[in-house]
Amino acid sequence: MAKINRFEDIEAWKKARELTKEIYKITSSGSFSKDYGLEDQIRRASVSVVSNIAEGFARKTDKEFARFLTQSHGSAAEIQSILYVALDQNYITQEQFGNSYSFAEKTSKMIMNFTLYLTKDLAK
Numbered sequence: 001m002a003k004i005n006r007f008e009d010i011e012a013w014k015k016a017r018e019l020t021k022e023i024y025k026i027t028s029s030g031s032f033s034k035d036y037g038l039e040d041q042i043r044r045a046s047v048s049v050v051s052n053i054a055e056g057f058a059r060k061t062d063k064e065f066a067r068f069l070t071q072s073h074g075s076a077a078e079i080q081s082i083l084y085v086a087l088d089q090n091y092i093t094q095e096q097f098g099n100s101y102s103f104a105e106k107t108s109k110m111i112m113n114f115t116l117y118l119t120k121d122l123a124k
Contacts, residue, residue, distance in 0.1 A: 007057040012110040016050040016072065019107045022100055023079065032091035042082040048075035049107065062118045069115040076108035 007013050023046040026032065027039045049072045056068025080101055087097040 004057070007054040010053060010057065010114070012069075012072075012107065012114050013050060013053040013057075015107045015110050016046075016053055016076075019076075019079070019103050020046040020050050022103055026086075026092055026096050026100060030091065031089070032086055035089070035091065038082065038085060038089075038091070042079055042086070045075045045078040045082065048072065049079070049111075053111070062121070066115050066118045069111050069118070073108055073111045073115070076104050076111065079104045080108075 004010055023042055027043060032039055052068045052072035052075065056065040056072070059065055059068065083092070083097055083101050083104070086092045087094065092100070
């Protein structure tokens with residue numbers, strides 16, 4: 001793997017940034033935008049996904065980075081859970097749910113694969 005010099009070069013960060021953009025898009029209109037608590041919660045979770053990747057990278061150790069990636073992974077799961085609430089409240093369509101849930105899942109898998117890569121040598 002090529003050396004990563006900036007967090008902006010991390011593919012999982014790029015995907016998380018796109019996820020955040022998607023979450024802001026689906027929460028900016030309709031009933032979702034009027035449920036300030038739920039809108040705020042899912043937006044904060046999406047920002048947490050992307051921010052924890054950047055912050056972990058800045059810690060400069062694989063162990064610390066992996067810890068922050070795990071936090072990021074957890075926030076992606078939080079997004080998925082909130083999407084169910086939004087669907088149940090008819091704030092989003094089934095199609096929006098499916099697209100956003102799948103996006104969060106792909107992001108989460110990228111984060112966990114990167115975490116496994118970082119920690120494979122730590123377990124020895």
